[in-house]
Amino acid sequence: MSDITLTINGREVKANRGMTVLEAAQAADIYIPTLCHYPDLEPYGGCRLCLVEIEKMRGLPTACTTPAADGMVVTTGSAAIDSVRHASLELILTTHPCDCLECHRRHRCGPYDVCLRHVAVTDRCVTCPANEDCELQQVVDYVGVHKLRIPRDTRPREIDASNPFFTIDRNRCILCARCVRACQEITCIGTIDMSYRGYAMKVSTFGDLPLIETDCGSCGECMVRCPVGAMFPKDIIRPEREVRTVCTYCGVGCSMYLGVKDGKITGVRGVREGPVNHGRLCVKGRFGIAEFVNHPDRLTTPLIRKNGRFEEASWEEALDLVVARLGKYRGDEVAVISSAKSTNEDNYVMQKLARAVLGTNNVDHCARL
Amino acid sequence: MAGLATSFGSGAMTNSIADINEAACVLAIGTNTTQAHPIIGMNLRSAVKKGKTKLIVANPLEIGLVRDAEIWLRHRAGTDVVLLMGLMKVIVDEGLADEKFIRERGENFDAFKDSLRHYPLDLVEKVTGVPGAKVVAAARLYATSHPAAILYTMGITQHTHGTDNVMAIANLAMLTGNIGKPGSGVNPLRGQNNVQGACDMGALPNVYSGYQSVADPRVKEKFETAWGAALNPTPGKTLTEIMPLAHEGKIKAIYLMGENPSLSDPDASHVREAMQRLDFFVVQDIFLSETARLADVVLPAASFAEKDGTFTNTERRVQRVRKAIEPVGDSRPDWWITCQIAKRMGAKGFDFESPAQIMAEIARLTPSYGGISFDRLEKESLQWPCPTPEHPGTAILHTELFSRGKGHFVALDYKPPAELPDAEYPLVLTTDRSLFHYHTGTMTRKVKGLNLFRKEELVAINPGDAAGLGIADGEMVRVVSRRGRVTAKARLTEASPPGTIAMTFHFAESPTNELTNPAFDPVAKTPELKVAAVRVEKAERAAVATG
Numbered sequence: 001m002s003d004i005t006l007t008i009n010g011r012e013v014k015a016n017r018g019m020t021v022l023e024a025a026q027a028a029d030i031y032i033p034t035l036c037h038y039p040d041l042e043p044y045g046g047c048r049l050c051l052v053e054i055e056k057m058r059g060l061p062t063a064c065t066t067p068a069a070d071g072m073v074v075t076t077g078s079a080a081i082d083s084v085r086h087a088s089l090e091l092i093l094t095t096h097p098c099d100c101l102e103c104h105r106r107h108r109c110g111p112y113d114v115c116l117r118h119v120a121v122t123d124r125c126v127t128c129p130a131n132e133d134c135e136l137q138q139v140v141d142y143v144g145v146h147k148l149r150i151p152r153d154t155r156p157r158e159i160d161a162s163n164p165f166f167t168i169d170r171n172r173c174i175l176c177a178r179c180v181r182a183c184q185e186i187t188c189i190g191t192i193d194m195s196y197r198g199y200a201m202k203v204s205t206f207g208d209l210p211l212i213e214t215d216c217g218s219c220g221e222c223m224v225r226c227p228v229g230a231m232f233p234k235d236i237i238r239p240e241r242e243v244r245t246v247c248t249y250c251g252v253g254c255s256m257y258l259g260v261k262d263g264k265i266t267g268v269r270g271v272r273e274g275p276v277n278h279g280r281l282c283v284k285g286r287f288g289i290a291e292f293v294n295h296p297d298r299l300t301t302p303l304i305r306k307n308g309r310f311e312e313a314s315w316e317e318a319l320d321l322v323v324a325r326l327g328k329y330r331g332d333e334v335a336v337i338s339s340a341k342s343t344n345e346d347n348y349v350m351q352k353l354a355r356a357v358l359g360t361n362n363v364d365h366c367a368r369l
Numbered sequence: 370m371a372g373l374a375t376s377f378g379s380g381a382m383t384n385s386i387a388d389i390n391e392a393a394c395v396l397a398i399g400t401n402t403t404q405a406h407p408i409i410g411m412n413l414r415s416a417v418k419k420g421k422t423k424l425i426v427a428n429p430l431e432i433g434l435v436r437d438a439e440i441w442l443r444h445r446a447g448t449d450v451v452l453l454m455g456l457m458k459v460i461v462d463e464g465l466a467d468e469k470f471i472r473e474r475g476e477n478f479d480a481f482k483d484s485l486r487h488y489p490l491d492l493v494e495k496v497t498g499v500p501g502a503k504v505v506a507a508a509r510l511y512a513t514s515h516p517a518a519i520l521y522t523m524g525i526t527q528h529t530h531g532t533d534n535v536m537a538i539a540n541l542a543m544l545t546g547n548i549g550k551p552g553s554g555v556n557p558l559r560g561q562n563n564v565q566g567a568c569d570m571g572a573l574p575n576v577y578s579g580y581q582s583v584a585d586p587r588v589k590e591k592f593e594t595a596w597g598a599a600l601n602p603t604p605g606k607t608l609t610e611i612m613p614l615a616h617e618g619k620i621k622a623i624y625l626m627g628e629n630p631s632l633s634d635p636d637a638s639h640v641r642e643a644m645q646r647l648d649f650f651v652v653q654d655i656f657l658s659e660t661a662r663l664a665d666v667v668l669p670a671a672s673f674a675e676k677d678g679t680f681t682n683t684e685r686r687v688q689r690v691r692k693a694i695e696p697v698g699d700s701r702p703d704w705w706i707t708c709q710i711a712k713r714m715g716a717k718g719f720d721f722e723s724p725a726q727i728m729a730e731i732a733r734l735t736p737s738y739g740g741i742s743f744d745r746l747e748k749e750s751l752q753w754p755c756p757t758p759e760h761p762g763t764a765i766l767h768t769e770l771f772s773r774g775k776g777h778f779v780a781l782d783y784k785p786p787a788e789l790p791d792a793e794y795p796l797v798l799t800t801d802r803s804l805f806h807y808h809t810g811t812m813t814r815k816v817k818g819l820n821l822f823r824k825e826e827l828v829a830i831n832p833g834d835a836a837g838l839g840i841a842d843g844e845m846v847r848v849v850s851r852r853g854r855v856t857a858k859a860r861l862t863e864a865s866p867p868g869t870i871a872m873t874f875h876f877a878e879s880p881t882n883e884l885t886n887p888a889f890d891p892v893a894k895t896p897e898l899k900v901a902a903v904r905v906e907k908a909e910r911a912a913v914a915t916g
């Protein structure tokens with residue numbers, strides 16, 4: 001497959017035609033900081049962090065938009081790169097509400113700690129849903145920004161909390177446009193866009209309506225691509241572990257991870273290697289599972305109707321009753337209705353019971369409905 | 370899926386989901402893909418956006434995909450056969466048919482071709498309401514784009530002539546050689562997560578797992594030997610027949626797992642009565658559904674997050690479902706409960722300790738699942754047919770031969786829907802789906818956020834019709850059919866064509882299926898949920914009139 005060879009930082013690297021310089025470097029485990037790049041979105045070239053030097057090319061091209069070519073000689077670190085990259089990142093940070101990013105003791109600071117010069121640490125990374133899972137933090141760590149040379153712009157920006165499942169907090173937005181591109185390229189709905197210029201630039205909907213009043217399908221594809229804490233789910237519980245399974249809602253069969261903590265489902269994440277969905281999910285799969293699985297109305301014990309009312313019963317009692325009453329009927333006088341929501345194994349034993357035990361082929365499910 | 374079985378010998382999606390991205394043209398007929406199969410909808414939209422795929426939408430409702438379509442055929446509900454035969458007549462008349470494919474792989478073509486003369490363009494235009502020029506343009510686009518795929522769902526099957534609709538679609542694909550190649554095919558998108566699997570497993574009255582006929586003596590013998598039980602060679606009754614039989618007292622006991630026929634079935638109030646008349650009714654579910662409330666015994670089932678197993682998606686892909694948490698309370702996996710009942714009835718062959726063991730038996734007795742095992746599914750997913758442990762699975766069916774040998778062209782007559790609008794019931798009701806809810810809402814209605822998007826039934830009605838009835842947007846209306854009446858809020862929208870209203874059936878408060886027609890297709894036994902004659906009236910006036 002590898003059909004071209006390029007040199008990155010003095011190392012020979014194989015790549016496929018059609019890859020960008022960034023993809024070639026990543027395939028060879030060479031780190032280049034990025035913020036606006038996302039693997040399944042078209043190259044954008046907006047954040048100017050992935051700068052590299054390429055022999056016989058002028059200036060500092062962005063690795064994420066430059067196609068890799070055979071024989072190319074690339075350098076990912078130099079004084080020139082560092083200085084421009086530093087400036088790009090500072091520009092991003094001037095509108096980011098988080099002073100602690102440049103604070104050297106950031107990693108020792110916990111939620112609601114009070115630091116000497118400020119009040120409680122409530123508008124910092126420590127209280128941000130993206131904390132420790134934030135690409136901006138990683139890039140700042142790598143580039144090393146300790147002081148901003150441009151004054152901070154802390155004017156508040158609008159928060160859109162109208163969607164029941166996720167929030168857009170524009171205060172933390174770094175204008176990478178990943179969300180906008182996801183909505184345009186992945187869902188192809190185009191509910192959100194980058195609008196206005198300069199300071200006023202922001203992620204917005206047509207006519208600046210709250211998200212809930214638009215054609216947004218609430219898939220959350222925008223949210224999962226946000227590199228920072230500007231788009232985040234309303235219910236965030238970090239799972240202890242994740243289990244790969246398949247969505248229970250529709251026949252597409254998307255692969256998903258169920259997050260688990262304390263014996264409960266915390267949330268859902270798409271599986272990028274999923275053969276059908278490649279990480280994508282719709283609103284039902286992404287946001288519609290934990291709440292019904294954990295719902296207090298779930299049946300937790302067998303029920304038997306006595307004098308017209310349901311009474312709780314043990315499995316022994318319930319199964320004995322079913323065996324005694326259902327077992328009386330055979331053939332044409334009995335039917336079994338199986339389920340298009342249950343597993344193959346559930347369905348198989350159900351039809352086997354109908355045929356081999358109850359002696360009837362009266363077995364069906366809601367296939368036609 | 371009986372129609373596809375007649376034409377090709379197999380009723381499943383011929384191609385794969387990923388494959389749609391390779392189609393030069395997609396005809397989406399009777400599918401509201403972006404709502405019912407959102408990820409496939411995303412694929413379609415992005416293929417169109419990249420300029421790779423041209424989309425033809427055939428749907429009476431102005432669904433989301435219409436925006437992405439090159440051509441929108443807004444045919445009247447229930448006139449699919451005429452539309453499709455009209456398209457095929459244009460293709461044949463203009464010499465766009467794939468003669469080589471027809472010669473080599475088809476049969477009965479001449480009789481079919483002859484039947485096309487019943488579908489001249491002016492008649493097609495009159496019956497379907499689609500301008501002739503659009504029919505011609507769509508026929509040309511579909512026939513000259515290679516490869517071309519057809520997607521369809523319930524909009525095609527839920528008719529008294531659903532089997533004819535499906536056979537018409539199969540004819541169209543064969544006529545243009547669009548079978549057995551990537552990006553082509555006839556692709557019924559299955560609605561519920563494991564409807565394909567439930568069919569594959571033989572949760573059907575006429576077949577064992579893998580569509581092995583109960584009436585076939587050799588099959589019967591094979592299962593009798595494997596199961597150690599005498600088996601009944603007479604096909605049983607379908608759900609649409611079971612309920613009336615229960616109503617008549619002929620079926621006395623039902624064991625029902627995870628379904629909610631009191632909302633999902635046509636003429637739902639009749640169905641509820643039927644279930645109430647049973648001598649004994651057991652329901653196994655995760656919630657106390659509207660149906661479970663009618664049971665004598667309710668058995669609490671574990672949800673998909675609490676059990677191991679497999680689902681088979683719409684493209685025949687068998688995938689592993691894994692237990693993430695313990696079953697809540699005292700609930701148990703469905704397979705465990707069923708095996709307990711069987712064992713306690715003294716049956717042998719239900720000593721399964723895990724779903725993996727059940728799958729081993731399925732594989733042993735089901736040729737198309739022969740190579741599938743939990744071991745393999747740990748690392749990969751497999752599309753059936755997968756006959757042996759070495760077999761990689763099958764992404765595209767009928768690449769060289771149809772399952773039945775040659776593809777059968779079927780000559781078709783137009784049969785109007787069982788119930789047509791008249792003076793008393795002047796409107797057509799068709800059922801639709803919302804992106805935010807699923808089936809009868811037993812799961813999605815429990816999710817507050819989803820209810821925020823859509824918390825109640827909306828009767829989508831054309832503003833012209835609404836004006837005639839003096840109904841304003843958001844006003845409560847009563848929808849009345851020969852079978853029942855349902856109250857819901859009106860939504861005025863051009864998405865509904867004049868003369869047609871659309872409703873979902875996600876909401877227990879507005880049980881749409883009390884209105885729908887249980888008349889069913891004679892072959893597939895699929896009820897006509899897509900066309901019922903109704904009238905709409907203001908709710909207050911109706912209240913006064915009846916009160």
Ligand code: SF4
Nearest residue numbers: 125128131134228229
């Ligand atoms: S987005 Fe990242 S850098 Fe900004 S506050 Fe949140 S965690 Fe900190």
Ligand code: SF4
Nearest residue numbers: 183216217219220222
């Ligand atoms: S949730 Fe989906 S549809 Fe809504 S804005 Fe985000 S990407 Fe677009």
Ligand code: SF4
Nearest residue numbers: 173174176177179226
């Ligand atoms: S909301 Fe997130 S993804 Fe969207 S532009 Fe802002 S930072 Fe980027």
Ligand code: SF4
Nearest residue numbers: 247249250254282285
């Ligand atoms: S995530 Fe959405 S599209 Fe995917 S299987 Fe679930 S319901 Fe279907």
Ligand code: FES
Nearest residue numbers: 036045047048064
């Ligand atoms: S990652 Fe290349 S410019 Fe942002």
